Structures are given as structure tokens and as C-alpha cells.
Amino acid sequence: MTKKSLTFILAAVLLTCTVAAIQATSRRSLRGSGAPSPSSHADQSAVMRIDHVGISTADIGRSIHFYRDLLGMELVEEERIENTVECDNIFGLKNVKAKSAMLRLGAMQIELFEFERPRGQSPDPMQPVNNPRIYHICFEVTDVQKEYERLKAASVPFISAPQDFGIGKAVYGRDPDGNVVELLQWTKKRSDHD
Numbered sequence: 001m002t003k004k005s006l007t008f009i010l011a012a013v014l015l016t017c018t019v020a021a022i023q024a025t026s027r028r029s030l031r032g033s034g035a036p037s038p039s040s041h042a043d044q045s046a047v048m049r050i051d052h053v054g055i056s057t058a059d060i061g062r063s064i065h066f067y068r069d070l071l072g073m074e075l076v077e078e079e080r081i082e083n084t085v086e087c088d089n090i091f092g093l094k095n096v097k098a099k100s101a102m103l104r105l106g107a108m109q110i111e112l113f114e115f116e117r118p119r120g121q122s123p124d125p126m127q128p129v130n131n132p133r134i135y136h137i138c139f140e141v142t143d144v145q146k147e148y149e150r151l152k153a154a155s156v157p158f159i160s161a162p163q164d165f166g167i168g169k170a171v172y173g174r175d176p177d178g179n180v181v182e183l184l185q186w187t188k189k190r191s192d193h194d
Contacts, residue, residue, distance in 0.1 A: 051109065052108075052110060055110060055111070055175075055179060056114075058114065058176075060099045060113075062176045063112050063176055064101055064112065067103050067110060071139060076102045076109070077100075082097045096115065096117065096118075097115075099113070125177060125178025126178060136181065138181075138184050140185070140186070141183050145169070148171050148173075156173050156174070158172065158173040168186045170185070
């Protein structure tokens with residue numbers, strides 16, 4: 001990921017926060033000054049940024065291969081967890097035994113967890129993207145067609161071929177656990193689609 005890609009990701013997060021703040025302000029002004037906005041607490045939040053996204057995986061080695069070897073993320077840390085009160089408490093599980101790995105690409109981090117104990121249920125790896133959940137992670141690329149062909153040759157399943165949306169080209173594929181991964185190539189300058 002280039003510095004330009006990182007800038008875009010940060011700009012997208014800031015844009016999302018700005019839109020949410022504008023919407024909250026609009027809702028307050030529509031209701032009048034007496035009724036607090038449901039998001040007024042968020043306006044005073046000390047939340048600074050998204051640090052990482054956690055993904056539970058059935059096979060951490062397979063997922064590390066996908067995110068590191070195929071998508072170019074850096075493996076920053078690996079850890080084993082077993083019978084720690086803090087982990088049992090935060091996960092809401094008992095007697096947790098797991099392997100974890102943190103991968104980084106620019107400022108984006110993905111934390112992988114393979115729970116050995118207790119094992120989770122395997123969801124449908126081909127569930128449609130309209131099911132409520134986090135439905136994709138987007139990676140900006142310089143040439144979506146080239147990356148699509150490279151990853152397809154490595155047996156990464158794709159929902160379709162790359163699509164051209166005028167301002168950018170994109171394609172959805174799936175990681176080894178069925179999580180949707182978007183490859184996005186902007187074809188117009190950032191200022192052209194703000």
C-alpha cells in the first residue's frame with residue numbers, strides 16, 4: 001500500500017466522521033434545541049481512530065498466508081493465549097486457548113484469532129453481502145485487473161470480474177474464511193469524487 005493509499009483510507013474515515021457529525025447537527029436542528037441528539041455523546045467522545053479489525057479464523061496459518069503472502073501485509077506479531085482471566089472476560093468465553101497474529105499495511109491492522117478452545121461454529125463461507133455484519137474490507141490497489149488475475153491464479157474466489165464505476169474500478173473476492181475483500185482502483189483523482 002502506498003502513502004497515497006494510506007492518505008485515502010484516512011480521508012475516508014475522516015469523511016465518514018464528518019458526515020456523521022453533520023447528520024447529528026441536522027437532526028438536532030430539526031428537533032429543536034431542547035432535545036439532545038442520540039449521537040450527542042459521540043460528539044464528546046475521546047475516540048481517536050480505528051486501531052485494528054479483528055477476524056476470527058478457522059485456520060490462522062491459511063489466513064496469514066492470504067493476508068501476508070497474497071495481499072502484502074506485514075506480519076507484526078504472533079501470540080498464543082491460554083487460560084488468562086482477562087481474555088476469558090473480554091471474549092465472554094471460558095478457558096480460552098487461541099493463536100493470534102497482527103498484520104499491518106500502512107496504518108491498517110488486522111488481528112487474526114484462531115480459537116482452539118472453545119471452537120466456534122463455522123458460518124457459511126459464501127453468505128451474501130446483504131446479511132447484517134461487517135461485509136467487506138477494502139484494499140486500494142494500483143491496477144485492479146492485474147491484482148484480480150494474480151489472486152485468481154492463486155485460487156482466491158471472486159464474486160465477479162472487476163467492475164468499472166466511472167470514478168473507480170472494484171472487485172469483491174473472499175479470504176479463506178469467506179470474508180469479503182474488496183480490491184479498489186481509483187481512476188479519477190480524489191478531488192474529482194469528493
